[in-house]
Structures are given as structure tokens and as C-alpha cells.
Amino acid sequence: LLHILVIKHSLNHCDTDNKWCQIIKVQTSKNMKRKDGRSLFDTCVEIRLWCMLVLTNWNAPLVWEGTFDPVVIDAIYKRLDPRLAVVVLAVGKYTRFLKGFLESAEKYFLVDFRVTYYIFTDNKQDVPKIELGTGRKITVLDVPSATRWQDVVLSRMKWATIAIDNQIRNEADYLFMMDVDSVFHSRFGAESLSPLSAVLHRGYYKKYRNYFPYERRGTSKAYIPPDEGDYYYTAAVWGGYLEEMYKLVKYCYVQSEEDAKNNIEAVWQEESYLNRYLLYNKPTKVLSPEYLWSDYDQVPADIRVVRISQLVKNYAEVRPNGGQ
Ligand SMILES: CC(=O)N[C@H]1[C@@H](OP(=O)(O)OP(=O)(O)OC[C@H]2O[C@@H](n3ccc(=O)[nH]c3=O)[C@H](O)[C@@H]2O)O[C@H](CO)[C@H](O)[C@@H]1O
Numbered sequence: 430l431l432h433i434l435v436i437k438h439s440l441n442h443c444d445t446d447n448k449w450c451q452i453i454k455v456q457t458s459k460n461m462k463r464k465d466g467r468s469l470f471d472t473c474v475e476i477r478l479w480c481m482l483v484l485t486n487w488n489a490p491l492v493w494e495g496t497f498d499p500v501v502i503d504a505i506y507k508r509l510d511p512r513l514a515v516v517v518l519a520v521g522k523y524t525r526f527l528k529g530f531l532e533s534a535e536k537y538f539l540v541d542f543r544v545t546y547y548i549f550t551d552n553k554q555d556v557p558k559i560e561l562g563t564g565r566k567i568t569v570l571d572v573p574s575a576t577r578w579q580d581v582v583l584s585r586m587k588w589a590t591i592a593i594d595n596q597i598r599n600e601a602d603y604l605f606m607m608d609v610d611s612v613f614h615s616r617f618g619a620e621s622l623s624p625l626s627a628v629l630h631r632g633y634y635k636k637y638r639n640y641f642p643y644e645r646r647g648t649s650k651a652y653i654p655p656d657e658g659d660y661y662y663t664a665a666v667w668g669g670y671l672e673e674m675y676k677l678v679k680y681c682y683v684q685s686e687e688d689a690k691n692n693i694e695a696v697w698q699e700e701s702y703l704n705r706y707l708l709y710n711k712p713t714k715v716l717s718p719e720y721l722w723s724d725y726d727q728v729p730a731d732i733r734v735v736r737i738s739q740l741v742k743n744y745a746e747v748r749p750n751g752g753q
């Protein structure tokens with residue numbers, strides 16, 4: 430039997446070279462002997478515990494399967510009956526993803542809540558007719574075609590800013606921005622709601638921050654200095670109170686326009702501005718990579734549920750200017 434006394438529990442994950450590893454310093458109890466017969470008493474050993482963090486170091490919940498009761502949390506939010514907006518772009522060939530996205534969202538995304546899907550497209554006739562649940566609807570909005578995929582992904586910030594000002598502000602309490610090349614596979618419920626919720630990028634949640642693909646050029650408005658950063662968040666799913674999201678999408682839009690004036694495009698387009706904003710304006714909830722996985726990657730043991738997964742796609746074929 431191992432008796433251990435915890436003498437220091439390091440919760441500041443940024444101190445470690447891997448934030449999923451918590452260091453617990455332990456003092457072994459008197460009667461423990463090493464194999465060579467020497468007592469381990471007074472020997473301080475360090476045990477590294479690999480575990481899932483459920484709280485950020487600014488005390489925001491980190492949401493994983495098992496950290497909430499789905500029935501209770503839905504019931505709590507349902508009493509408020511919020512109006513939810515989902516903004517997706519389906520420009521050029523990306524309209525082909527709408528059917529799978531919408532049909533699966535109807536099965537899993539905040540079921541029984543009021544949801545409006547705002548679909549921004551240059552190709553209205555290709556928006557499929559989908560049977561929607563009660564209180565759920567689709568609004569289709571026109572946007573111009575583009576010749577570069579980089580322009581499309583960045584333009585999401587511009588169109589969302591304009592549409593919130595013109596329309597969505599009067600129609601929604603919460604807003605989610607999402608990639609359309611995604612399929613829901615499991616429950617995505619009210620546990621995701623907060624003033625500002627962001628999702629950990631599946632590729633970086635076990636990496637030290639100096640490996641994050643932040644914008645590192647000091648000339649860009651998305652610049653994050655070395656040795657700064659909490660997490661790397663994906664731009665493929667994020668959401669929150671309408672006004673909080675408005676501030677954030679507008680920030681990304683305005684900053685990217687500033688960069689464009691100086692002939693700079695942030696390394697991961699809007700995702701780079703999003704990450705900069707969230708470093709200095711902490712999200713009030715962080716969602717685990719369960720909330721956005723990818724069919725490109727195997728699902729590791731620590732991801733017990735895949736709620737949304739990005740589809741494998743032929744980048745060269747589907748994007749106007751090809752490329753990754
Ligand atoms: C998992 C993840 O982190 N995804 C990000 C990554 O995406 P991806 O490589 O998944 O980018 P993507 O090609 O899915 O583009 C993002 C979204 O923009 C829309 N779209 C894009 C191109 C186009 O021709 N038509 C169109 O409608 C569509 O809604 C799509 O889902 O990098 C992008 C920027 O570089 C965005 O930050 C994505 O959120």
C-alpha cells in the first residue's frame with residue numbers, strides 16, 4: 430500500500446512543459462522501503478499525474494464529458510429559453526457540406542432550443558431544404574464569391590459584424606460561429622453556453638505554448654509574443670452572448686483590415702486574431718476538443734465523445750485557389 434502525503438500541488442499548469450501534466454510532490458511515509466532496503470522517509474519524489482484539467486488557471490470551467498449533468502444543465506438553460514444564432518459560410522463549393530451539417534445539427538445541437546442558422550452563400554439555389562425541429566429556422570444571406578479561400582475565411586468576420594448590426598442583434602441572445610465542413614456526432618448542449626466559450630484546438634491541447642501556431646510577426650496585429658499564451662483555440666467553433674461575440678468578430682474584422690492595409694495576412698487568418706483576443710480577454714468557458722475533432726485524426730483515449738468532427742476533404746478540389 431502506498432501512503433503518500435501531498436506537499437505541493439502545482440495547479441499553475443503554465444509552469445510545466447505540458448499543461449496536462451500536473452506535478453504533485455509527495456513525501457513518502459516512514460515505513461516505505463526502497464528495493465535496496467533504505468528508507469524512503471524524507472525523500473521527496475515527484476509524481477507526474479496525467480489528468481484532465483477541469484478548470485483553467487483563471488477559474489473558467491473546462492468542459493469534458495463527465496463534468497456536467499446533461500439533463501440538469503439543459504433544464505436550467507431551457508427555463509431562460511434563449512434564442513441561438515449559428516453563423517456559417519458556404520461559399521463556392523462549400524454548399525455541398527450544408528446538408529450533412531444541418532441534418533446532424535438538428536439531431537444533436539441544442540435540441541429543443543430555439544435556433545436560427547444564418548447561412549451566408551454566393552449560391553442560394555444550392556442551399557438544401559432540410560426538415561427542422563420546432564422553433565428552428567434557416568435564414569439565407571447573400572455574400573459575393575471569392576477567388577481565394579483565405580479571403581472567404583477572413584470575410585466571415587466582416588459578414589458576421591454586418592449581419593449582427595443589420596439583423597441578428599434583434600433575433601438572438603447567443604451566437605455561434607462554425608465551419609460548415611463539419612458533422613455533429615453527439616450531444617452539443619447547454620453546457621457549451623457562457624458569455625464567451627472557445628474550443629481547444631485538437632492539435633495543440635497537449636502541447637506547450639511555444640509550439641502554438643500563433644502569429645509571431647511583430648508587424649501583424651495578431652502578434653503574440655513568445656512565452657505568452659494559455660491555449661490555442663480553433664476558429665471552427667466558438668460562441669457566446671451576442672454582444673460579446675459581436676465585440677470579438679468586429680475586433681477580428683477591424684484588425685485584419687489594418688493588417689491588409691500593410692499587406693499582411695495573419696498566419697491562420699481569423700484564427701490568429703481570435704487567439705490574440707482570447708489571450709487578453711479570457712473566455713468564460715473553455716470547451717475540450719470533444720467539441721471539434723477531425724476525421725483526419727484518430728480519437729485518443731482522453732476524448733471520450735466526439736461531438737463535432739471536421740470532414741476529410743480534397744482541399745485542392747473544394748477551394749477556389751486549392752491549397753491547404
Ligand atoms: C479546425 C480548424 O481549426 N479550422 C480552421 C482551419 O480550417 P479548415 O482547413 O477546416 O478551413 P475550411 O476550408 O473549412 O474553411 C473554413 C470555413 O470557411 C468557409 N469557406 C471556406 C472556403 C471556401 O471556399 N468557402 C467557404 O465557405 C466554410 O464555412 C469553411 O468551413 O483554418 C481556417 C483558416 O485558415 C479557419 O480558421 C478554420 O476555422
Ligand SMILES: [Mn+2]
Binds near residue numbers: 609610665739
Ligand atoms: Mn473546416
